[in-house]
Amino acid sequence: MAKTSQRAKLVLKARENLLTKDVKNDYYLTVKSQRTLTLADLAKEVATTHGHQNQSEAEMLAREILELGAWYLSNGFGITTPLGYYHTTVSGTLLDSELNAAPDRTKLKFGVSYAMSDLMRKFLDEAELDLEIDKAKTGPQLFAVVSAQDAQHPNAATRGESVPVAAGEACIIKGRNLKVGGPAEANAGITLTRQDKSGITPIFIPAARLFPNTPTQVGFVMPAGAEEGSVWQVKLCTQLAGNSSTLLKEPRTVTMDDNFVVGQPAEENPGGSGGSGGLDENPLG
DSSP states (O other): OGGGOOOOEEEEEEOOSSSSSSSSSSSEEEEOOOOOOOOHHHHHHHHHHTTTOOOHHHHHHHHHHHHHHHHTTTTTOEEEEEEEEEEEEEOOOOOOTTTSOOOOOOGGGGEEEEEEOOHHHHHHHOOEEEEEEEOOOOOOEEEEEEEEEHOOOTGGGGOOOOOOOOTTEEEEEEEESSSOOGGGGGOOOEEEEESSSSOOOOOEEEEGGOBBBBSSSSEEEOOOTTOOTOOOEEEEEEEEEEESEEEEEEEEEOOOOOOTTTTTTOOOEEEOOOOOOOSSTTTOO
């Protein structure tokens, strides 16, 4: 039986709202992230559902369809699928004197905007909801990875001016009890692991290369080779106790619950991340 005929199950995490200091018992909700699925994973399920053993054929056809869709998006077409509606966007400004020549790509930022389809909205509306309560912890808590610009201007997201995480640019992990440190043998630092492509060696950034390095913000430079749209997991290791310089007996390693995407603003939540843009409605109905 196809998965799509079954009721979905969405797990939500309730986390203490640390920004409303005058209210002691309120929580904000986030979606508990599951592992990132590849096209091969989906093709395997489709092939199994239809009684076929040829997973590679299903994956090949799906990949060709998606690659063709990407090509049409690059030509200015809109694409509507069971997931939703996609269309190409561009931002940037040019001077009057530049209008008679080919646009300078370094001044432009291209993207793809997404709006949920009726089917996607239906699946979400009908999904069974589970709730996990995530009480405040004494150890490191990683809320979000944002661009350095968004970290300096936390209200940019609400104004629609959020700057995405970008390759080769400074990024900030926002959270609590984050300060990274410890003896050399502790291997204190952060590790970035690609989630949407296998065979990529994780990237370790030691404490000495993290700036700022405070209990609420840890900064690093996103590797220059990180592809636009790539999905990353961040893991932090420290032997420092909370806000102090006291060393624990053993280092602690914590993985952020949600992955982050290069070229995409962080989702807004009271834990301290930025916001995301996009369309609210499907223009195709």
